[in-house]
Amino acid sequence: MATELEIHFSTSSSFSNFSILLPKPNIFLPFKSYTTSFSAQIMPCKLIFRQLFEKESSTYTYLLADSLHPDKPALLIDPVDRTVDRDLALVKELGLKLIYAINTHVHADHVTGSGLIKTKVPGVKSIISKASNAKADLFVEPGDNIYIGDIHLEVRATPGHTLGCITYVTGDGVDQPQPRMAFTGDALLIRGCGRTDFQGGSSDKLYDSVHSQIFTLPKDTLVYPAHDYKGFTVSTVWEEMLYNPRLSKDKETFKNIMQNLNLSYPKMIDIAVPSNMVCGLQETKSDF
Numbered sequence: 001m002a003t004e005l006e007i008h009f010s011t012s013s014s015f016s017n018f019s020i021l022l023p024k025p026n027i028f029l030p031f032k033s034y035t036t037s038f039s040a041q042i043m044p045c046k047l048i049f050r051q052l053f054e055k056e057s058s059t060y061t062y063l064l065a066d067s068l069h070p071d072k073p074a075l076l077i078d079p080v081d082r083t084v085d086r087d088l089a090l091v092k093e094l095g096l097k098l099i100y101a102i103n104t105h106v107h108a109d110h111v112t113g114s115g116l117i118k119t120k121v122p123g124v125k126s127i128i129s130k131a132s133n134a135k136a137d138l139f140v141e142p143g144d145n146i147y148i149g150d151i152h153l154e155v156r157a158t159p160g161h162t163l164g165c166i167t168y169v170t171g172d173g174v175d176q177p178q179p180r181m182a183f184t185g186d187a188l189l190i191r192g193c194g195r196t197d198f199q200g201g202s203s204d205k206l207y208d209s210v211h212s213q214i215f216t217l218p219k220d221t222l223v224y225p226a227h228d229y230k231g232f233t234v235s236t237v238w239e240e241m242l243y244n245p246r247l248s249k250d251k252e253t254f255k256n257i258m259q260n261l262n263l264s265y266p267k268m269i270d271i272a273v274p275s276n277m278v279c280g281l282q283e284t285k286s287d288f
Ligand SMILES: N[C@@H](CCC(=O)N[C@@H](CSS)C(=O)NCC(=O)O)C(=O)O
Pocket: 057, 107, 108, 109, 186, 192, 193, 194, 195, 196, 227, 261, 263, 264, 265, 266, 267, 268
């Protein structure tokens, strides 16, 4: 089986990371460099990270894996049923072992791919919050950690878009990806946030969730949402605290903005919600 030489470069002045994958057996040479020249400082950079897009619902799925672990364990955050084959092909191509298919919440606009993934890759466990009341193999609560090899995601409760919304944040520690990364689902979008008009939504709760659980993270924490409708891919806690047109305001102004969004219901809501309550398997045989 082909293995990869993975070289990571990062600059001290920006948040960007990029990697070059070369076909070489079993050798990892991680570097950290500043500006254009290699520095003597060599730091392990373990994370394989990919942001994947599903265009009909404008949903982001995230692939994370520990490249230094012999098994290369991986997880997918918010997979979509329509793009499961693409995502699994990537997992295979990169030589990863998928262990978890996890959701930030019960989606209303598309069907989760986690149930379908379980039928295609035996052994994968689906994960959702206990507060969602949805079915899955494993349920997480605030303070829990999800491990893939030596990398972990911390579970933070961020209700408000739905009752059971959670944000997954990469661990706090020198051996964890730097800067930290927050997978905010629909709680915090880039220059926006999830609507609060169904599924137990509450603008009051959403404001408190984002301010207490996300805006308290280090300012350089990268914000990766579940959707973007304008072409943005990533933001930071600092940027959203300053420039989010809803959540940078005081709570009363925020509640007023949310009350007057006047959005039409997602086209797929009547199919997506019941299906996602059973891990996306309503149409096929559920194993729960
Ligand atoms: N038009 C889309 C649904 C768009 C939408 O309502 N998005 C949700 C997240 S998915 S439930 C949302 O919270 N949007 C916030 C906003 O400010 O746009 C469809 O028909 O699927």
